Amino acid sequence: MTMVRSACPLNCPDGCAFLVEKRENSLLIKGDPANNITKGFICSKGQALGKRVFSPDRLKFPLLRQGQRWERVSWDQAYLLLTEAIKKTLDDVGPWGIFHHYDYGSNGVLRELDQRFFQALGGVTEPRGSMCWGAGYQAQELDFGGVFSNSWEDLEDAKTIVLWGRDPAVTNVHLIPHLLGAKKRGARVLVINPIRVKSAEFADEYYQVRPGTDGALALGLSHIILRERWQDTLFIQNYIQGFEGFARRAKEFFPEKVAAITGVGVTQLTQLARAVSHAGPVSIILGYGLQRYIKGGNAVRAIDGLAAISGNIGWAGAGVHYAHQYHQGKMNSVLLPPERYRSRTYPHPILAEELLKADPAIQLAVVTRSNPLVQQPNSQLWRDLWRKIPFKVVIDTVLTETARQSDLVLPAATIFEEEDLVKTSWSPLIHYAQKVLEPQGEVQAEPVIFTELAKRLGIEKDFPYASSREWLEFVLQPLSETYEISLDKLAQGPVYAPYIPKVAWENKDFKTPSGKIELSSELDLADLGEAVEFPYHLLTPHPGNAMHSQFHQDEGFKVFLHPDLAEKFRLNHGDQAIVETAYGQLVAAVVLSEDIHPETVVLPEGTTSEGLGVNQLILGKCSDIGESTCYYEMRCQIRKWYLD
Numbered sequence: 001m002t003m004v005r006s007a008c009p010l011n012c013p014d015g016c017a018f019l020v021e022k023r024e025n026s027l028l029i030k031g032d033p034a035n036n037i038t039k040g041f042i043c044s045k046g047q048a049l050g051k052r053v054f055s056p057d058r059l060k061f062p063l064l065r066q067g068q069r070w071e072r073v074s075w076d077q078a079y080l081l082l083t084e085a086i087k088k089t090l091d092d093v094g095p096w097g098i099f100h101h102y103d104y105g106s107n108g109v110l111r112e113l114d115q116r117f118f119q120a121l122g123g124v125t126e127p128r129g130s131m132c133w134g135a136g137y138q139a140q141e142l143d144f145g146g147v148f149s150n151s152w153e154d155l156e157d158a159k160t161i162v163l164w165g166r167d168p169a170v171t172n173v174h175l176i177p178h179l180l181g182a183k184k185r186g187a188r189v190l191v192i193n194p195i196r197v198k199s200a201e202f203a204d205e206y207y208q209v210r211p212g213t214d215g216a217l218a219l220g221l222s223h224i225i226l227r228e229r230w231q232d233t234l235f236i237q238n239y240i241q242g243f244e245g246f247a248r249r250a251k252e253f254f255p256e257k258v259a260a261i262t263g264v265g266v267t268q269l270t271q272l273a274r275a276v277s278h279a280g281p282v283s284i285i286l287g288y289g290l291q292r293y294i295k296g297g298n299a300v301r302a303i304d305g306l307a308a309i310s311g312n313i314g315w316a317g318a319g320v321h322y323a324h325q326y327h328q329g330k331m332n333s334v335l336l337p338p339e340r341y342r343s344r345t346y347p348h349p350i351l352a353e354e355l356l357k358a359d360p361a362i363q364l365a366v367v368t369r370s371n372p373l374v375q376q377p378n379s380q381l382w383r384d385l386w387r388k389i390p391f392k393v394v395i396d397t398v399l400t401e402t403a404r405q406s407d408l409v410l411p412a413a414t415i416f417e418e419e420d421l422v423k424t425s426w427s428p429l430i431h432y433a434q435k436v437l438e439p440q441g442e443v444q445a446e447p448v449i450f451t452e453l454a455k456r457l458g459i460e461k462d463f464p465y466a467s468s469r470e471w472l473e474f475v476l477q478p479l480s481e482t483y484e485i486s487l488d489k490l491a492q493g494p495v496y497a498p499y500i501p502k503v504a505w506e507n508k509d510f511k512t513p514s515g516k517i518e519l520s521s522e523l524d525l526a527d528l529g530e531a532v533e534f535p536y537h538l539l540t541p542h543p544g545n546a547m548h549s550q551f552h553q554d555e556g557f558k559v560f561l562h563p564d565l566a567e568k569f570r571l572n573h574g575d576q577a578i579v580e581t582a583y584g585q586l587v588a589a590v591v592l593s594e595d596i597h598p599e600t601v602v603l604p605e606g607t608t609s610e611g612l613g614v615n616q617l618i619l620g621k622c623s624d625i626g627e628s629t630c631y632y633e634m635r636c637q638i639r640k641w642y643l644d
């Protein structure tokens with residue numbers, strides 16, 4: 001049997017390479033040993049992608065809502081309906097009456113042709129900011145002038161590795177061999193997290209921090225380093241701008257105060273500060289949860305500052321790993337240049353409330369690569385908004401909750417049914433995901449859908465390529481000319497991007513206006529006050545076997561509590577508890593766990609039979625930097641639920 005080279009389309013840092021074998025009504029997916037990160041191993045989420053292709057839930061034909069039921073329609077009818085709705089909106093109110101919601105539900109450079117299509121219409125209404133990582137991302141751009149990390153292999157040169165809010169044992173499994181390799185060479189692994197996560201099992205030390213206090217912790221550690229004169233003075237003199245202001249801010253964060261705020265004792269704080277300043281090089285690997293707070297951007301800036309004053313930037317084995325943007329500008333983009341269109345944008349966290357009062361009002365919504373009715377905060381408000389939009393269209397592989405509440409659903413191809421190019425913001429590898437099988441039923445790939453729509457609307461000059469292969473050749477052209485990386489070469493196996501260095505910022509050529517690391521902190525001790533009515537921190541991470549609402553199974557909610565907290569409410573393992581925020585409430589089955597911070601309620605993503613997820617409890621708020629969604633800013637209360 002022939003194995004076809006492909007890649008994982010999920011929004012995961014590992015960016016695995018696949019070898020896929022087509023069988024009778026199934027696909028066998030294996031890790032490709034040619035990818036030196038995947039090394040032949042893939043996780044259960046990657047393996048499950050094959051089942052999705054042939055799943056009975058798979059959408060195979062365009063569907064049109066007729067009252068309470070769905071009617072199968074032809075592609076011709078579907079295209080006609082959608083193009084008529086676009087034309088009518090353009091005529092009645094202009095392009096801003098069209099709302100395009102997209103995110104990263106499926107990776108692949110050709111998936112971005114959806115954005116190109118709406119840009120070619122002149123620019124429509126779109127989200128801006130981020131649902132996921134924007135606060136930390138922009139914080140690093142402010143500090144360093146760009147987001148770059150040392151390579152995965154470089155971790156083996158570290159003497160201390162801090163997994164700060166990150167749990168690679170669950171969300172980044174291919175990092176584990178590098179961490180274990182570093183340990184073998186004498187490195188110590190420290191975990192900072194409100195939950196004793198799986199990665200803590202192989203760590204040398206674990207620090208349980210109160211949720212939302214990571215920035216205070218970093219400033220407290222900086223306070224100790226500066227007080228004890230453990231900083232790297234030469235590095236500060238040569239490469240840091242704004243040190244005095246940062247030091248003044250850190251001075252306010254006395255260890256005793258920081259211990260009270262974070263829950264990490266003074267002795268532990270000193271121990272951590274000593275490790276960061278004395279046991280280098282230190283690599284800090286950040287998770288995204290710690291920046292999902294109103295002060296999330298400043299939390300990451302404080303951690304960057306801690307690494308900078310201890311001289312842990314720009315050397316082998318050092319750095320603050322968040323993501324990388326090395327691929328930017330290296331390939332041709334499928335997006336149109338910004339001067340070609342003028343979009344109307346609203347921040348992700350408050351999108352529903354802004355759209356409800358937008359003028360012109362939204363007449364037509366088109367959703368691609370996302371499921372906003374479940375993924376966005378303010379779920380109830382999103383439902384109100386959705387009811388008010390006259391015509392809603394979803395392009396997806398299954399009937400998501402958003403699709404269920406819409407008018408027209410177009411079935412999209414999976415990564416295995418059309419060719420694409422896959423790269424991620426953590427892996428240095430570029431993959432050619434080749435077509436493995438013909439699309440199921442009448443499914444069509446996004447490049448086909450948007451090219452056809454463009455043709456019918458008279459904007460085909462912006463869709464000049466007839467096939468995905470031609471688009472991919474256009475995207476790769478600069479790499480092909482400079483590095484001889486062509487599709488034919490990628491068909492032989494993934495390629496390690498030659499422009500990605502082992503060490504980020506090795507030449508200390510920071511891309512900030514001053515050319516130095518620019519430190520600043522707007523964290524304030526007063527921001528970390530207590531909420532009395534809703535005293536507990538609510539964390540809503542995604543479960544280990546799912547990626548947000550992808551692969552979700554409707555098993556109801558589970559709430560994880562420390563036994564001490566459960567005891568206060570006479571809750572036992574298996575009881576039903578009501579979890580309530582200022583925005584809503586839901587019922588979940590109690591799971592007791594000593595691993596959870598005792599003032600924290602952990603409610604992994606899930607859904608009810610009515611299709612509502614945990615975001616029915618979350619009020620959308622914008623982060624200080626990056627207009628990112630503060631999913632973890634919510635406080636909650638719990639109580640026992642007694643069945644009548």
Ligand code: SF4
Nearest residue numbers: 008012015016043046
């Ligand atoms: S580890 Fe990440 S990239 Fe690899 S198969 Fe799993 S989800 Fe996909």
